[in-house]
Amino acid sequence: MAAQLQFDRRPQAVIALNDSLIMIRRSSTHILRNTDQLLGTFFQPIMFLVLFAAVFGGAISKALPPGTNYLDFLMPGIIVQTLAFGSTTTAVAICNDLQKGIVDRFRSLPMSSLAVLTGHVVSDLLRNSISTVVMLIVGLVIGFRSDASLVDWLAIAGIILLFTLAFSWLSAIVGVLARSVEAVQWLTFVLVFPLTFASTAFVPTEGMHPILKTFAQNQPITQVVEAVRALMLGQPIGNYGWLSVAWSVAILVVAMPSAAWLFRRRTSGN
Amino acid sequence: MVIEARNLTKSYGNLHVLKGVDLDVERGSMVALLGPNGAGKTTIVRILCTLLSFDGGIVRVDGHDVRTEADKVRAIIGLTGQATAVDELLTGRENLVMMGQLYRLTAASARGRAQELLEEFDLLDAADRQVKTYSGGMRRRLDLAVSLIAKPPVLFLDEPTTGLDPRSRLAMWEIIKKLLASGTTILLTTQYLDEADQLADRIVVIDDGKVIAEGTPGALKSKVGNDRLELTFVDGDAFGRAMAELGDDIVDSNPTECSATVLIKDTRSDVRAALDRLAEAGIAIQSLAVHKPTLDDAFLSLTGKQKHTQNVEGQ
Numbered sequence: 001m002a003a004q005l006q007f008d009r010r011p012q013a014v015i016a017l018n019d020s021l022i023m024i025r026r027s028s029t030h031i032l033r034n035t036d037q038l039l040g041t042f043f044q045p046i047m048f049l050v051l052f053a054a055v056f057g058g059a060i061s062k063a064l065p066p067g068t069n070y071l072d073f074l075m076p077g078i079i080v081q082t083l084a085f086g087s088t089t090t091a092v093a094i095c096n097d098l099q100k101g102i103v104d105r106f107r108s109l110p111m112s113s114l115a116v117l118t119g120h121v122v123s124d125l126l127r128n129s130i131s132t133v134v135m136l137i138v139g140l141v142i143g144f145r146s147d148a149s150l151v152d153w154l155a156i157a158g159i160i161l162l163f164t165l166a167f168s169w170l171s172a173i174v175g176v177l178a179r180s181v182e183a184v185q186w187l188t189f190v191l192v193f194p195l196t197f198a199s200t201a202f203v204p205t206e207g208m209h210p211i212l213k214t215f216a217q218n219q220p221i222t223q224v225v226e227a228v229r230a231l232m233l234g235q236p237i238g239n240y241g242w243l244s245v246a247w248s249v250a251i252l253v254v255a256m257p258s259a260a261w262l263f264r265r266r267t268s269g270n
Numbered sequence: 271m272v273i274e275a276r277n278l279t280k281s282y283g284n285l286h287v288l289k290g291v292d293l294d295v296e297r298g299s300m301v302a303l304l305g306p307n308g309a310g311k312t313t314i315v316r317i318l319c320t321l322l323s324f325d326g327g328i329v330r331v332d333g334h335d336v337r338t339e340a341d342k343v344r345a346i347i348g349l350t351g352q353a354t355a356v357d358e359l360l361t362g363r364e365n366l367v368m369m370g371q372l373y374r375l376t377a378a379s380a381r382g383r384a385q386e387l388l389e390e391f392d393l394l395d396a397a398d399r400q401v402k403t404y405s406g407g408m409r410r411r412l413d414l415a416v417s418l419i420a421k422p423p424v425l426f427l428d429e430p431t432t433g434l435d436p437r438s439r440l441a442m443w444e445i446i447k448k449l450l451a452s453g454t455t456i457l458l459t460t461q462y463l464d465e466a467d468q469l470a471d472r473i474v475v476i477d478d479g480k481v482i483a484e485g486t487p488g489a490l491k492s493k494v495g496n497d498r499l500e501l502t503f504v505d506g507d508a509f510g511r512a513m514a515e516l517g518d519d520i521v522d523s524n525p526t527e528c529s530a531t532v533l534i535k536d537t538r539s540d541v542r543a544a545l546d547r548l549a550e551a552g553i554a555i556q557s558l559a560v561h562k563p564t565l566d567d568a569f570l571s572l573t574g575k576q577k578h579t580q581n582v583e584g585q
Contacts, residue, residue, distance in 0.1 A: 005421060006379035008371075015374065022371050026357065033359040033400065101353030105416070108319045110344040111372040268323055 016112040023119025027093065031127050037089065041127055045082040045135045052078065052202060053142065063204055068233075071144050076228035077201030079132055080221060083160060084196050086128040087167035088188035093120045094175030095184045098266065107267050114260045120175075121168040128164050147234035156231050159244050163224045166248040169255035176262045201225050220247035271330075272297045272424055272455040273318060278327035280313055287313050288324070289479040293457075300446075300456040302470035304463065304568075310479040311459040312352065315428045318457065319349045331424060345374070348417035348425045352432065354409045355416070358402040362393050362412050365401060366419055373420035380419065387415040391445070407438030414445065425449065427458045431465060443468060463568055467491065475572060483572045494568045499532040499541055501548075502556040515551050516544060534560070 008015060031038065057070040064073055094117065097103050106116055136144075148156065171188060178184040198212055199221040205213045216222055224247070227240035273295035280288040288310050295301045303311045316322035317329060320340040329335070334342040349355075356365045363384055370380030388397045391411045396404060401412065410430065417425065427446065431439040446469055450456055460466050466473045467487040475483040475490070483490060498521070503509040509528040513520060522531040534540040541560060548555060 005383060006376045008374045008376050019372060022368055026360065026368055029364070030359050100358075101351050101355035102357060104316075104321055104351055104353075105349065105355035105369070106372070107321055108344055108347065108349045109369070109372045110341050110374060268321070 016115070019112045019115035020118045020122075023115040024122045025119075027119040027123030028126055030093070031123060041086070041131045042134055044085075045078065045131055046138050048082065049074070049078050049135055049138060050142065056202065060203055063206060069143075069145075071139065071142065072146070072233060073229070074202065075136075075139050075144050075146075076225050076232055077199075079135060079160065080163070080225045080228065081196040081201050082131060082135060083128050083164045084167055084192050084221060085188075086131060087124060087164055087171045088174075088184070088192060089127070089171075090120045090124045090168040091171040091175035091178065091184045091188055092181055093124075094172055094263075095178050095181050098176070099181070103267055113264055113267065117172050117176075117259055117263055121165065121172060124168045124171075125161065125164055129161070132160065146232045148232050152231040152234075155241075156228050159224060159227050159231075159241070159248075162245060162248040162252075163220075166251035166255065169259055170251055172259040173255055173262060176259060176266050195219060195221050199225060200229075220244070220251070223247055271295065272332050273301075273457055274328075274330045275314070275318070276328045278314070278317065278324060278329060280310075280317065280322070280324045287479050288317075290327070291476070291479070291481055293474060293481075295455055295457055296471075297455055298450075298453050299471045300450050300458060300469055302466035302473045303457065303459040303476055304461070304466045304473050305459075305476035306461060309476040311476055312428055314476070315349075315351075315426050315457065315459060319347060319426055320344055321349075346423055348420075348422035349428070350410075350414050350417045350426070350430055351428045354413045356401050356409065356413055359400060361398050361400055362404070362408075363388065363397045365412065365416055369416045370419040375420055383419055383421075387418060391415045407434055407441070410434060410438065410442065411445070414442070418449070423453075423455060425454050425456045427456060429459055429461065432461065463494075463563060475568065490568070491563070494563045494571050497534040497537050497563070498561045499534050499544060500529065500559045500561050501532065502527065502529040502558070504528070504554040504556050508553045508555075511551060512548060512553050515547055515553065519544065528556070531561075 008018070010018075031041075052074055053071045057074075060073075061068070061070040064070065097116065097120075103116065107113060174184060174187055174191070178187055198208075198216045199219060200216065201221065205216045208216055223240050223244040227237055227244040229235070230237040230240060271294045273293065275291055275293040278288050278291040278293070279286070291310070291314060293301070293303075293314065303314060305311050313322065317324045318331060318336065320336050320343050323337075329337070331343045332346055334346075336343050356362075357368070360368065366384035366387060367377070367380045370383055371377060373380075375383065388394045391414070393408060393412060393415065396408060401409065404412065414427075414430065430446070431442050434442060443465070446456070446458070450469075458466070458469060470487060473484065473487055473490050474481055483493065485493075501512070503512055506525070506528060509523075509525060509530070512530060513523060516530070516532060519532050520530050521533045523529065532540075532544050534544075537560060545555075545558075
C-alpha cells in the first residue's frame, strides 16, 4: 500500500501547542456547522438589547443621572450579560464531548488532554467576539452613541475578552462536572442569571435592598460592566478598571488548572 | 507478547469487576475476548488502552507499562470503542486528518493517509459530508478508519459489530481479516461466539471478571458442543417412527411438540444423512433448523450453569 507515514518530530512544547490549535480549529468549525446555536448567537443578544431598551428604557431613565440615555447605559450591561451567558456554551460543548465516545478517542491518543478544553474555550471566545460586534452594530443602528476613543475601545476589548476567557474556563468546570447537557443548562442558568441581574448591568444599584446592593456593588460582573460603561460614556473609570482585570485574572488562575485537573480525573475513570 | 496482562484486578468500591485476569496476545495474532455484557471485557480494553486505572497486576503493551509509559503505549495503539468516537459535525475526511495530526502525523501525511483510508473503506463518496448524515455502518467504518490513521501495530476493537446489520457485519469482518493479514496485532471483544470463531486465533472466555476458558476456536468449540439439527414432525406417528429410525443420534426429544434434536458432527454431511434416512422411511417433517452453539450454550457447557446473555444485536 501507499507511502511511508511522516511523523511530526518537533519538540514536545510545540506539539502541545499544535494540539491546541487543532482542537481550536475543530471547535471553531462547530460554530459554523451548528446552525441552531449560530442563530442563537446572533438573535438572542439582539432581542435582549431591543426589548430592554424598548420596555425598560422609559421607566429606568428616570433613575439615571440627568442627560444619560438608557440605551447608552444599557449597552455595556447587555454586552457583558451576553458574554456571561455566551461563555456557558463551553460547558455544553465539553459535556457533549464527554457524553460521546470522542473523549475516549482523544484520551487514547498521544495528545495533550488540556487541548480538548482549550479548543472549546478559545472558539467560544471567537464566537462571543462575533456576537459582541453584531450587538454593537445593532446598537448603533437603534441610536447607541459612544465618546470612546480608539484607545478606550482597545481597553474595552481587552477587559471583555479577559472576562469572557475567565468565565469560559469557569464554565469548563461545569461542563466537566455535569452529567448531562440538561444539567449544564440549568446549572449555568442558576449561576449566571443572578450574577448578571444582581449587578449594574441593567439598572443602577440605588433602588436595591442594602444586602443585595452590597452584593451587586462588589461582584465581578458589576466591575466589568462599570469599567466598560465608564470607557464607553467617557466617564472616570475609578477602581473599576483594575478591579475588573483583577477579578478576571483571579478567576482564570483558579478555574483553568481546576478544569484541567477535573477533566483528567473524570476521564481517567476513577 | 505484544499485549500482556498479569493478575489484573479492578474494583469500584465493593464491586469487583476484574478478579485477576491473565491475558497474552502474540505479535501479529488476534485474540477474542468473549463474554456477556458486564463480564468485564470493556474494562479490560479500557485498561489496556490507558483509559482506565486499575488496582493490581501488571499490564504491558509492546513492553511498555501502561501506567508509567502511557504516552508510548498511546503512540502505538488504535482503539475502536463501542460508542463511535468521531466528531458528528466534522466531515469524514476532517475527522481522519484531525486524528492523524493528533497521532503526530504531519499535516500532509495525515491528508494522504486519510485519502487512502477513505478509498479502502468505501467512504470516498461521503468523505466531505458531515458525519451526522452517515448510516450506522458508515460510522463504524469511519471509526475504524480513524483508529488506523497512523497504522498502529496494535489494535483494540471493542465489540466492533454490535448493532450492525448482517451485511455491514460481514464487511467489517473482511476488513478485520485484512488487518490481521497485514501483521496487526488485534484484541477483539465480542458477545458472539461465531464472530470469535470466524476471526480469532485464540479465544479467551470471560465471565464475571475471570477467565473461565481459553484456547483455539476449534478446541473451545469441541468443549462447547457441536451443531444440532432440530426437527419437528407433522404428527405423533411420524415422531414415533423418527425416534425409532434415528435412534441413538437423538439427544433430546419432546413428544408433545413432536420435536427432536439430532447431534451433528459435520454439518455438511450429517444433516444430509439424517434427512435422507427420514425421507427413505417416508417420515414427514414439519420444519427443521440447524442450531449453532451460542454463547449461552458455551457458558452452559463451560460453567455448567445457565447464563442468560443479553443479546443486543440489532439495537
